[in-house]
Amino acid sequence: xxxxxxxxxxxxxxxxxxxxxxxxxxxxxxxxxxxxxxxxxxxxxxxxxxxxxxxxxxxxxxxxxxxxxxxxxxxxxxxxxxxxxxxxxxxxxxxxxxxxxxxxxxxxxxxxxxxxxxxxxxxxxxxxxxxxxxxxxxxxxxxxxxxxxxxxxxxxxxxxxxxxxxxxxxxxxxxxxxxxxxxxxxxxxxxxxxxxxxxxxxxxxxxxxxxxxxxxxxxxxxxxxxxxxxxxxxxxxxxxxxxxxxxxxxxxxxxxxxxxxxxxxxxxxxxxxxxxxxxxxxxxxxxxxxxxxxxxxxxxxxxxxxxxxxxxxxxxxxxxxxxxxxxxxxxxxxxxxxxxxxxxxxxxxxx
Amino acid sequence: xxxxxxxxxxxxxxxxxxxxxxxxxxxxxxxxxxxxxxxxxxxxxxxxxxxxxxxxxxxxxxxxxxxxxxxxxxxxxxxxxxxxxxxxxxxxxxxxxxxxxxxxxxxxxxxxxxxxxxxxxxxxxxxxxxxxxxxxxxxxxxxxxxxxxxxxxxxxxxxxxxxxxxxxxxxxxxxxxxxxxxxxxxxxxxxxxxxxxxxxxxxxxxxxxxxxxxxxxxxxxxxxxxxxxxxxxxxxxxxxxxxxxxxxxxxxxxxx
Amino acid sequence: xxxxxxxxxxxxxxxxxxxxxxxxxxxxxxxxxxxxxxxxxxxxxxxxxxxxxxxxxxxxxxxxxxxxxxxxxxxxxxxxxxxxxxxxxxxxxxxxxxxxxxxxxxxxxxxxxxxxxxxxxxxxxxxxxxxxxxxxxxxxxxxxxxxxxxxxxxxxxxxxxxxxxxxxxxxxxxxxxxxxxxxxxxxxxxxxxxxxxxxxxxxxxxxxxxxxxxxxxxxxxxxxxxxxxxxxxxxxxxxxxxxxxxxxxxxxxxxxxxxxxxxxxxxxxxxxxxxxxxxxxxxxxx
Numbered sequence: 086x087x088x089x090x091x092x093x094x095x096x097x098x099x100x101x102x103x104x105x106x107x108x109x110x111x112x113x114x115x116x117x118x119x120x121x122x123x124x125x126x127x128x129x130x131x132x133x134x135x136x137x138x139x140x141x142x143x144x145x146x147x148x149x150x151x152x153x154x155x156x157x158x159x160x161x162x163x164x165x166x167x168x169x170x171x172x173x174x175x176x177x178x179x180x181x182x183x184x185x186x187x188x189x190x191x192x193x194x195x196x197x198x199x200x201x202x203x204x205x206x207x208x209x210x211x212x213x214x215x216x217x218x219x220x221x222x223x224x225x226x227x228x229x230x231x232x233x234x235x236x237x238x239x240x241x242x243x244x245x246x247x248x249x250x251x252x253x254x255x256x257x258x259x260x261x262x263x264x265x266x267x268x269x270x271x272x273x274x275x276x277x278x279x280x281x282x283x284x285x286x287x288x289x290x291x292x293x294x295x296x297x298x299x300x301x302x303x304x305x306x307x308x309x310x311x312x313x314x315x316x317x318x319x320x321x322x323x324x325x326x327x328x329x330x331x332x333x334x335x336x337x338x339x340x341x342x343x344x345x346x347x348x349x350x351x352x353x354x355x356x357x358x359x360x361x362x363x364x365x366x367x368x369x370x371x372x373x374x375x376x377x378x379x380x381x382x383x384x385x386x387x388x389x390x391x392x393x394x395x396x397x398x399x400x401x402x403x404x405x406x407x408x409x410x411x412x413x414x415x416x417x418x419x420x421x422x423x424x425x426x427x428x429x430x431x432x433x434x435x436x
Numbered sequence: 437x438x439x440x441x442x443x444x445x446x447x448x449x450x451x452x453x454x455x456x457x458x459x460x461x462x463x464x465x466x467x468x469x470x471x472x473x474x475x476x477x478x479x480x481x482x483x484x485x486x487x488x489x490x491x492x493x494x495x496x497x498x499x500x501x502x503x504x505x506x507x508x509x510x511x512x513x514x515x516x517x518x519x520x521x522x523x524x525x526x527x528x529x530x531x532x533x534x535x536x537x538x539x540x541x542x543x544x545x546x547x548x549x550x551x552x553x554x555x556x557x558x559x560x561x562x563x564x565x566x567x568x569x570x571x572x573x574x575x576x577x578x579x580x581x582x583x584x585x586x587x588x589x590x591x592x593x594x595x596x597x598x599x600x601x602x603x604x605x606x607x608x609x610x611x612x613x614x615x616x617x618x619x620x621x622x623x624x625x626x627x628x629x630x631x632x633x634x635x636x637x638x639x640x641x642x643x644x645x646x647x648x649x650x651x652x653x654x655x656x657x658x659x660x661x662x663x664x665x666x667x668x669x670x671x672x673x674x675x676x677x678x679x680x681x682x683x684x685x686x687x688x689x690x691x692x
Numbered sequence: 693x694x695x696x697x698x699x700x701x702x703x704x705x706x707x708x709x710x711x712x713x714x715x716x717x718x719x720x721x722x723x724x725x726x727x728x729x730x731x732x733x734x735x736x737x738x739x740x741x742x743x744x745x746x747x748x749x750x751x752x753x754x755x756x757x758x759x760x761x762x763x764x765x766x767x768x769x770x771x772x773x774x775x776x777x778x779x780x781x782x783x784x785x786x787x788x789x790x791x792x793x794x795x796x797x798x799x800x801x802x803x804x805x806x807x808x809x810x811x812x813x814x815x816x817x818x819x820x821x822x823x824x825x826x827x828x829x830x831x832x833x834x835x836x837x838x839x840x841x842x843x844x845x846x847x848x849x850x851x852x853x854x855x856x857x858x859x860x861x862x863x864x865x866x867x868x869x870x871x872x873x874x875x876x877x878x879x880x881x882x883x884x885x886x887x888x889x890x891x892x893x894x895x896x897x898x899x900x901x902x903x904x905x906x907x908x909x910x911x912x913x914x915x916x917x918x919x920x921x922x923x924x925x926x927x928x929x930x931x932x933x934x935x936x937x938x939x940x941x942x943x944x945x946x947x948x949x950x951x952x953x954x955x956x957x958x959x960x961x962x963x964x965x966x967x968x969x970x971x972x973x974x975x976x977x978x
Contacts, residue, residue, distance in 0.1 A: 442771045445767060445768065445771065446768060446771060446772075446783070449764060449768050449842075450786055452839065452842075453786075453787070453790050453839070453842070453843075454790065455801070455805065456798050456799070456800075456801020456802050456804070456805060456839070457790060457793060457798060457801060459801045459804050459805055459811065460797060460798075460800075460801045460804070463804060473809065473814070511702070512702045512703055512706055513703065515699040515700065515701075515702060515703060516699070516700050516702065516703025516704075516706070517703075518696050518699045518700070519696055519697050519698065519699035519700020519701070519703060519704075520700050520703070521696075522696050522697045522700075523697065523700075531700075531704070531707065534707045534711050534712070535707065537711050537715075538710075538711065540896070540944070540945075540948060541941060541944070542896055542897065542899070542900030542917075542940065542941070542944065543897070543900065544900045544902065544917055544920055544921070544937065544940075545718075545900070545937045545940060545941045548718060548920065548924065548933060548934060548937040549710070549714035549715055549717065549718050549937075550710070550714060551924060551930075552714065552717045552718050552721055552930065552934060553709070553710070553713060553714040553717055555930075556717055571706075572706065572709075572710035575703070575706055579703070604695040604696065608696070608699075629792075632794075633791075633794060633795060635795070635796055635903055636902075636903065639903075640924065649794055649797075650794060650796050653794065653796040653797055653800060654796055654903060654906070654907075657796070657800055657803070657906070657907050658906075661800055661803075665797065665800075668797075669793060669794065669797040672793060672794065672797075673792070673793045676789075676792035676793065677789065677792075680785070680789065680792065684785070
């Protein structure tokens with residue numbers, strides 16, 4: 086069921102257009118991620134849903150009702166802010182209880198709910214603590230408890246893990262997913278971290294310059310990026326200039342390849358995307374292409390190689406190290422060659 | 437410079453700063469009325485102070501004006517700072533520039549402006565004009581001490597409150613004001629001190645026999661000051677000293 | 693957040709009333725005569741009459757006061773800033789405490805000290821040089837000003853010196869500078885913003901005061917502040933008084949702009965008024 090609908094939203098700050106005619110439907114109880122680099126408009130979308138910004142054009146619907154002009158404090162959504170924004174003058178209990186006190190609930194109604202929330206975020210017994218005595222991760226949990234105590238139907242999360250270190254971030258991701266599933270409410274999550282997006286989301290929306298590039302499940306987006314931008318943003322990719330001669334027939338790096346794509350104009354210029362892990366290294370005489378190893382870095386699980394093929398650089402992931410200046414051959418399987426129309430974005434194929 | 441010379445220099449400067457205060461306090465216990473000659477210890481001026489209605493009413497006026505001024509200037513200045521912070525930068529610069537005028541301008545120019553303004557409004561000089569004058573010249577200081585605190589406050593803090601269902605009014609009282617409270621307190625303290633210590637503005641904006649300590653001292657100085665004033669200044673000084681010591685000890689403790 | 697714009701309403705009303713309208717009224721008064729007719733007579737009178745001489749004398753006294761405050765205040769600020777933290781706080785408190793006593797009372801204390809039968813003369817009498825006419829002279833007025841405004845010079849300089857990075861001094865010493873050179877080449881230039889705000893905090897009240905002149909100068913010393921005051925309280929010539937106020941204000945605005953331009957030449961531009969503000973606040977915070 087559609088819970089939130091954005092219709093033709095545009096927003097500019099001064100002369101800078103941040104969101105351009107964006108429409109979007111968000112399902113009930115899904116974990117939706119808005120993914121994109123900084124300045125892509127993802128935070129602005131979140132702030133429009135939260136009621137902190139007014140769109141210049143377009144409407145925001147909540148369960149079919151127009152809430153475009155509803156102020157933030159009347160919306161059934163709550164936000165987990167990037168900087169947590171805990172109230173420094175209140176202790177943990179009063180921070181979590183804030184929303185309920187505002188509603189005018191009595192103390193004996195508030196207390197059990199605060200305790201329940203603190204249990205949910207594994208911080209029972211912290212009621213009396215002052216919030217500036219908490220670690221980053223604990224502050225994060227309190228902010229979550231504070232946002233969830235109002236029993237919102239939607240939780241908006243604005244890069245909530247930005248300030249945490251890697252280890253803590255992983256823990257919090259798991260915790261957040263658990264809470265989302267336990268409560269069964271919609272999470273709209275904003276991040277620029279593609280790995281985070283892939284791990285957590287039911288659906289991902291890839292944004293660039295205020296325009297939706299692609300919407301899909303994490304696997305769809307990773308395996309079938311719609312254009313070179315998405316491919317480059319989600320994971321590492323080799324993006325090469327190519328020409329599509331006919332169905333299943335493409336030229337790049339000076340050689341003709343067989344691929345699995347079809348339905349292009351004859352000799353259409355395209356972007357060819359190849360994941361580094363899909364490139365196989367063989368001996369020079371067995372390769373489809375021949376190149377020279379420029380660098381070889383150990384990355385923990387694999388080695389990352391830069392290989393110069395003619396004028397182009399290939400990024401290759403492999404488990405066997407190679408020597409610098411070594412001549413190698415490259416093999417790419419047909420279904421690992423992804424052909425993309427230049428500049429295509431989500432929705433274009435419908436036209 | 438050796439330690440000795442440094443200490444000597446400090447001693448001389450502090451001697452200079454405290455000499456008239458010491459003289460005032462010492463002579464407040466003087467038996468006789470003549471300045472500069474010691475006629476023996478007595479508390480007579482302290483006793484007479486409580487019977488001098490002119491002095492007592494000046495003291496009452498001073499504190500009354502200071503309290504009303506502090507309350508009004510703190511409200512106007514705090515709300516002003518909160519509002520100004522929402523304006524675009526160009527308008528903000530203009531408004532803050534206006535706010536700066538009374539701070540830079542000599543007191544006498546401000547006072548002349550007030551006098552001229554009151555006359556054009558046909559106001560009677562007295563309590564009202566005096567209090568309005570004090571509010572007028574203390575408001576900028578409140579604004580200037582609240583603004584830095586407001587700038588420090590992350591934008592998302594009031595947003596978080598509204599997100600949790602607080603109306604703008606509730607957000608103001610429950611989140612913004614508690615956050616900027618240190619700025620408000622120091623602004624209020626400043627308004628109070630400036631008002632208590634003011635002479636120039638009071639001198640030009642009061643009338644109809646309404647006197648503050650400052651204006652009274654000034655007019656008395658012309659006809660010779662009564663030693664009762666010495667007693668009064670000793671009391672004020674000791675009170676201030678004790679208050680400051682208490683405040684300092686408390687902040688020291690709070691630090692620990 | 694736009695909702696809070698309305699909170700500024702009382703403030704804006706205040707600004708309109710007590711700054712814009714009141715200054716416009718002063719301006720209006722200065723260009724009219726008592727009958728309300730437009731005239732330049734007030735300014736003509738100022739620039740041709742004896743008051744110009746008074747302004748000149750006020751300038752001299754204010755300048756002298758500022759220089760003496762700087763000469764006395766800088767070393768003290770420097771000594772205090774080099775003390776151990778605990779002593780430092782106490783010493784700065786000692787600078788601030790006198791300001792908690794009504795300044796007219798404190799100034800009046802000097803009358804007791806300086807008068808003909810005062811303490812100083814009775815101390816000097818055994819030496820045979822008394823009684824000296826100390827009170828009601830320009831010297832007494834200058835002394836009163838130095839006494840009242842000295843803390844305003846000490847405090848901003850102290851703040852700058854105290855915040856100064858001690859690594860800089862070590863670096864200077866490391867590079868072979870002796871103490872005197874370190875002071876001239878490192879400490880003094882870095883404390884210029886403090887000096888600048890101290891100078892403006894002393895100069896502005898010094899040029900406009902009339903109460904210190906009245907207490908310690910008797911009727912013998914007249915400064916521009918006294919002339920303005922007399923127009924409003926004695927002669928009742930508000931138009932002329934307004935014109936003089938305008939001239940004083942414009943004169944100060946120009947000199948402030950001038951000092952701010954100098955500031956921007958420095959590496960650390962510190963707007964004088966900001967420092968002034970900070971200073972006044974710390975005075976009360978201590």
